[in-house]
Amino acid sequence: MMPAAPPLILASTSPYRRELLERLGLPFTTVAPAVDEHRLPDEPAAQLVQRLAEAKARAVAVSHPDALIIGSDQVACLDDAILGKPGNRANALAQLERASGRSVLFQTGLCLLDARTGQAQTLVEPFRVHFRPLSRAQIVGYLDRERPYDCAGSFKSEGLGIALFARLEGADPTALIGLPLIRLIALLEAAGQDPLGSS
Template sequence: MDYRPQTLVLASSSRYRAELLGRLGLPFEIQRVAVDESPLPLEAPLTLAQRLSVTKAKAITHLSGDYLSIGSDQVATCDDRLLGKPGTEAKAQEQLRFISDKTVSFFTGVAIWRPARAMLDCRVVQTRVRMRNLSDCEITSYIAVDQPLDCAGSFKWEALGISLFRSTESTDPTALQGLPLIELAQMLRDQDYRIP
């Protein structure tokens, strides 16, 4: 009979992912990892999200024993342009103007790596967000309230950013925030974690 790993580790520095994983009610550790997130030449967004999720999960190498590492990454695109974290208000304004009245595709990968058994599982959830036609005034006001400078696409859907949408389409709404809990919960059940 399989038994669950002794330790569950989130390989991430994202407070959003930590908050989401906490919703499952399982004890876990957080290990910050540094990974080059640059896309490879001609790399598709889905492939990039998958590769970075696996790389992050496997970046935890200093632990011993039977542990399970979770890595996740999200790639946002619109009109074949990658949308990163803006970092500044000026870049957030430019990004929101660019995606106004368009559809943004988010590819959110999640990987679990169990080195004691050389077990790897990775899945990617796609979310499509159709944006409203945003005025410059709305964009400026929104950024001032939500400060979405650390969010791909320059909005926080779990906060006021939802007001910028016309609609969303996804099999897992938590994927948009950065960690697809429906997929992850099934992956953890496969490793003998009881949820709930």
């Protein structure tokens, strides 16, 4: 008799990540991780998101020691500056005006932690967004319609935000939304969970 698969937990309260993970058809629950997400002094963006993705998974593992836990974190970088979630209209307007006609690199950290063994698989998935030159009126019109104030980079690529872009560059388009599913599937398979296997 096959042993029961460990419960799968998404260490996130993000509705965007939850919707992405639902695509795989695997049963899972979500748990909010209690993690200090501040950047360390001079910490590179890729190192930051990889560290936080694992920290989120390990924080949840304390109360769920029998689970497979998915942690993820994302930042958007314009030149060497990290663009956080804007939080309000004024910040979103400033972010999109800075990004107009330029490219923004999204770094998404991903961790799959087997809490039973403490073994963590971690990676960072890059994805680059090339913005069209945008007028202030276009940016204001976009913000009025979509209000993406809880999204890094001030847009929702799965919605009207696609109209802001000249092109997208990356191996895993779901990374842009916050959870790189193509890479996650490989990690799940390595941990013995195949989304395409028999249910």
